[in-house]
Amino acid sequence: KKWLYCLLIPALSSLVRAQTTPAANHVRDNYQKVEYKIPMRDGTKLHTTVYVPKDASPTNKYPFMMQRTCYSVAPYGPDTYPNQVGPSGTLMRDKYIFVYQDVRGRWASEGTWTNMTPTVTDQQPAVEANAKKKGKAPARQSALAVDESSDTYDTIDWLLKNVANNNGRVGQWGISYPGFYTIAGAVAAHPALKASSPQAPVSDFFFDDFHHNGAFIQAYLFTYPVFGIQHPQPTTEAWYNNAFIQTGSNDGFQWQYDLGPLKNVDKYYKDNFYWQETVEHPNYDEFWQKRSIIPHLKNVKHALMTVGGWFDAEDLYGPLNIYKTVEKNNPGTYNTLVMGPFGHGRWSRETGHTLHSNIYFGDSIATFYQRNIEAKFFNHFLKGTGDGKTGLPEAYLFNTGRNEWKTFDKWPAADAQTKQYYLMSGGQLATNRVMGSTDAGNGSTLRFAEFISDPIKPVPYTEDITTTQGFTPFNYMSEDQRFASRRPDVLTFQTDVLTEDLTLGGEITAKLKVSTTGTDADWVVKLIDVYPPNEPNHPYMPNKNITLGNYQQMVRSEAMRGRFRNSFEKPEPFKSGEVTDVTFRLQDVLHTFKKGHRMMIQVQSTWFPLIDRNPQKYVENIFKANADDFQKATHRVYDNSIIEVQVLK
Ligand code: PG9
Numbered sequence: 001k002k003w004l005y006c007l008l009i010p011a012l013s014s015l016v017r018a019q020t021t022p023a024a025n026h027v028r029d030n031y032q033k034v035e036y037k038i039p040m041r042d043g044t045k046l047h048t049t050v051y052v053p054k055d056a057s058p059t060n061k062y063p064f065m066m067q068r069t070c071y072s073v074a075p076y077g078p079d080t081y082p083n084q085v086g087p088s089g090t091l092m093r094d095k096y097i098f099v100y101q102d103v104r105g106r107w108a109s110e111g112t113w114t115n116m117t118p119t120v121t122d123q124q125p126a127v128e129a130n131a132k133k134k135g136k137a138p139a140r141q142s143a144l145a146v147d148e149s150s151d152t153y154d155t156i157d158w159l160l161k162n163v164a165n166n167n168g169r170v171g172q173w174g175i176s177y178p179g180f181y182t183i184a185g186a187v188a189a190h191p192a193l194k195a196s197s198p199q200a201p202v203s204d205f206f207f208d209d210f211h212h213n214g215a216f217i218q219a220y221l222f223t224y225p226v227f228g229i230q231h232p233q234p235t236t237e238a239w240y241n242n243a244f245i246q247t248g249s250n251d252g253f254q255w256q257y258d259l260g261p262l263k264n265v266d267k268y269y270k271d272n273f274y275w276q277e278t279v280e281h282p283n284y285d286e287f288w289q290k291r292s293i294i295p296h297l298k299n300v301k302h303a304l305m306t307v308g309g310w311f312d313a314e315d316l317y318g319p320l321n322i323y324k325t326v327e328k329n330n331p332g333t334y335n336t337l338v339m340g341p342f343g344h345g346r347w348s349r350e351t352g353h354t355l356h357s358n359i360y361f362g363d364s365i366a367t368f369y370q371r372n373i374e375a376k377f378f379n380h381f382l383k384g385t386g387d388g389k390t391g392l393p394e395a396y397l398f399n400t401g402r403n404e405w406k407t408f409d410k411w412p413a414a415d416a417q418t419k420q421y422y423l424m425s426g427g428q429l430a431t432n433r434v435m436g437s438t439d440a441g442n443g444s445t446l447r448f449a450e451f452i453s454d455p456i457k458p459v460p461y462t463e464d465i466t467t468t469q470g471f472t473p474f475n476y477m478s479e480d481q482r483f484a485s486r487r488p489d490v491l492t493f494q495t496d497v498l499t500e501d502l503t504l505g506g507e508i509t510a511k512l513k514v515s516t517t518g519t520d521a522d523w524v525v526k527l528i529d530v531y532p533p534n535e536p537n538h539p540y541m542p543n544k545n546i547t548l549g550n551y552q553q554m555v556r557s558e559a560m561r562g563r564f565r566n567s568f569e570k571p572e573p574f575k576s577g578e579v580t581d582v583t584f585r586l587q588d589v590l591h592t593f594k595k596g597h598r599m600m601i602q603v604q605s606t607w608f609p610l611i612d613r614n615p616q617k618y619v620e621n622i623f624k625a626n627a628d629d630f631q632k633a634t635h636r637v638y639d640n641s642i643i644e645v646q647v648l649k
Helices: 002-020 026-030 089-094 123-133 148-162 177-185 236-243 251-256 265-271 273-280 317-329 363-383
Strands: 031-039 045-053 062-069 097-102 166-175 193-199 303-309 335-340 395-399 404-408 417-423 448-453 491-494 502-516 522-530 552-561 580-593 598-604 633-638 642-648
Touching (some): 026 031, 026 089, 148 166, 148 177, 166 363, 177 193, 177 317, 193 317, 193 363, 303 363, 335 363, 417 598, 502 522
Parallel strands (some): 303 335, 335 395
Antiparallel strands (some): 045 097, 417 642, 491 598
16 A cells, blocks of 8 residues: 555646646746726727736837737636737747737627728818818717727727837737738828738628628638637538538528528527628628728828738638738838738648648748748837838748749739630630630631539539538648549630749639520639649648649639629629620739649539539529529530730749
8 A cells, every 4th residue: 555655646746736837838927917998989998908028117118019809819817828929929929018909899898899890980081181171170070980990099099008118119910800900900090000910801701701702602601609600510511411402502501500491590590690691781782892991991101011821711802902902002101912822820820730731831931921021020110110121022922833932022023924815615725716626506716615504413612522621611722623623514724734834923814705594603713733644742742642643733713603793783694695704803823833734724603512502593682592593504615715814934
């Protein structure tokens, strides 16, 4: 017995000791946490947690680095510390006064929350300037006029006056929805806001996250806690099982909530206010337009560094369009862009999170970005001279075909050459029209490729149909597309084997000439890098048993709900059988198709369950389509359809 105790006691005591000495926590050891309720101009108090470096003093002052979020600033309570503060471990160790705030109406803050708060307070300066010009008193904006811009302004003003040992400068960052709050804070900004980095910022939910050109991204049926409902996303296989039981564009949530044929959809509908808003606003109407931040980026005076991921399935439209809009409207502003080979927000983690589908670009790329780009930007404007001479380029972009960073002094690149490729009915992707194999039959030289599009047997968006791919699928953004090119309802066009490298840098525009025997149709265009048969493995492929020979790597893809081809606000049916223009933009790329590879374009009309299915018969609101609205149709792509690309030397 005795020997048992002598064994047990030291073991137990080390266990007890382990419990009493908490694990090392850099934040707790180096920062002092204080929680405030900060009053906004309309009296609403926002919960704000501040982490002040313990060595801050009147002779050792620090700038603020702030994130405003709808996803909670947990952990709450005075003696609880997160493992990291700030956008990366690098900045945490560089020390700032880190500020985290629950936005209005969320978590521990007062007020009413709405999705993508409409920006309303930025008109006031123009109203006052205008009135002054006319020698009149400006119409005062009601103090109750508030938005994310005014809440950010009021928060900064309060922090400067109430948090000791700050150096009078403020930075703001945020990824995704917090990226929206960051860019919204840059509108009519407080003069102490010196540097903002909206990262994968949501700019407009009709083009980011929930919709792509009007097609609904069904993963959002299983939405974040932020919308009150969270359910695990079903596997693609489960969606297919459901799709054949209950047609209708939102079969996913009927199946998921075990609703059966519309058993409890009303309950789901009532529980999820944002879902109601989405269903009631199928077109780009005032509901969506007033929530876009893009029209408000006219007066950004301080430094901006927008960050995005080439493989970001949630918010790719946002970063690219925010950067371009600020560049256009505020030419004198320090405004830069970083695009890395990342999935959504994966640049912010120091290990293992840049994994992307079968191709893995390595942790070092994320830490390179954090230490050599992000930290440099904030340190310069918040601790340094702030004169804009950061040593960073206008655009720091990763070439996903060469697997290397490239810097540009302008984006889109000044020396980009526009090049047009025709989609030939014989399957060629050619810069000059070669006669295709199928004659339009009406004596014209117009030839076409055609397929039967069946919403009950839709094209899967991924080959991996037995697992779910995180909240919003993103592996598909660079996945092998051979599973699709074998299908009769996917058209494939490819160049000859390239005799030299071909680098695309910038936007891609699909200018399709199509027809359908139905009266509505979606069009999906995919840009693919076809590897040669004998390609050695990708330098960044952890899954070594996947050979790259003939691999069809997705480079860029986009859907266009055809009813919006002339206007996102005013949808129009197709005239059955009539050749119709469908033109839309695929988001930018920087990708080298190496010599020996081919460039491929695929065109299809379903992309399941990534986007909801189009009945292919025009109905007022696809969210309310009935099962018998869904019909097969024959789709044609005529050979004067063009894919317009930007080619770099
Ligand atoms: N942009 C992402 C998102 C927005 C809304 C709902 C769900 C996700 C994000 O904030 O991660």
